[in-house]
Amino acid sequence: MQENHYNIPVEATLEVIGGKWKVLILCHLKNKKMRFSELQRAIPQITKKMLTQQLRELEYDGIIIRYVYQQVPPKVEYSLSHTGESLREVLNIMCAWGEKRITNQI
Amino acid sequence: MQENHYNIPVEATLEVIGGKWKVLILCHLKNKKMRFSELQRAIPQITKKMLTQQLRELEYDGIIIRYVYQQVPPKVEYSLSHTGESLREVLNIMCAWGEKRITNQI
DNA sequence: CGGCATCCAGGAAGATACTG
DNA sequence: CAGTATCTTCCTGGATGCCG
Numbered sequence: 001m002q003e004n005h006y007n008i009p010v011e012a013t014l015e016v017i018g019g020k021w022k023v024l025i026l027c028h029l030k031n032k033k034m035r036f037s038e039l040q041r042a043i044p045q046i047t048k049k050m051l052t053q054q055l056r057e058l059e060y061d062g063i064i065i066r067y068v069y070q071q072v073p074p075k076v077e078y079s080l081s082h083t084g085e086s087l088r089e090v091l092n093i094m095c096a097w098g099e100k101r102i103t104n105q106i
Numbered sequence: 107m108q109e110n111h112y113n114i115p116v117e118a119t120l121e122v123i124g125g126k127w128k129v130l131i132l133c134h135l136k137n138k139k140m141r142f143s144e145l146q147r148a149i150p151q152i153t154k155k156m157l158t159q160q161l162r163e164l165e166y167d168g169i170i171i172r173y174v175y176q177q178v179p180p181k182v183e184y185s186l187s188h189t190g191e192s193l194r195e196v197l198n199i200m201c202a203w204g205e206k207r208i209t210n211q212i
Numbered sequence: 213c214g215g216c217a218t219c220c221a222g223g224a225a226g227a228t229a230c231t232g
Numbered sequence: 233c234a235g236t237a238t239c240t241t242c243c244t245g246g247a248t249g250c251c252g
Contacts, residue, residue, distance in 0.1 A: 126244085126245085153245075153246060153247080155245075155246075155247090156244090156245060156246085159245090178252090180252085
């Protein structure tokens with residue numbers, strides 16, 4: 001959060017999940033913790049660079065946890081933080097709306 | 107909607123409201139119909155070009171209605187369509203989360 | 213008032229290669 | 233495996249001016 005003042009509160013939400021891939025990433029993480037390579041497979045269009053970048057920002061904003069297993073080869077798991085969990089409702093409703101739209105219920 | 111296939115349904119949601127300013131615009135329109143210049147004042151950072159562009163896309167996706175009063179000087183009002191109304195819950199929850207975040211409740 | 217047409221810079225994002 | 237680093241391209245979005 002660079003700014004402490006917003007015109008309307010929803011800007012605070014957008015600052016956190018407004019990134020191009022963030023909602024997508026979070027929708028995957030809301031079901032289970034995932035490794036970097038799992039996320040890459042789950043979101044084929046994203047490049048490593050973008051995935052890294054978006055994960056770093058989410059981590060910086062306190063939405064996800066990055067857990068590094070101290071082993072070789074490296075293993076890193078990402079999961080929702082407590083704050084991230086508080087987004088679950090937002091994510092669920094966004095997902096549900098997408099489903100309705102695809103199935104022409106709206 | 108250019109693509110009919112998504113990896114996961116939330117992509118359909120993002121395709122509609124993923125634009126940089128769309129959620130912000132819709133959050134304003136969910137309370138009342140607004141004129142172009144009202145929206146500009148409500149979102150000071152946005153340029154006319156971007157506002158026009160985002161409104162066009164929302165209209166094209168069937169989320170908002172653009173109503174032109176046939177008069178001089180021109181008057182144009184934007185409002186949520188029926189489909190747009192179905193997004194109200196999504197918008198409300200996003201707004202609510204932003205408020206909670208700003209007031210440090212999460 | 214509510215746009216559209218241009219022009220343009222800067223940052224986002226892709227491609228590729230390399231590494232602990 | 234999970235990233236960096238570098239380079240390049242692209243295109244979003246800003247600035248400005250004009251118009252019915």
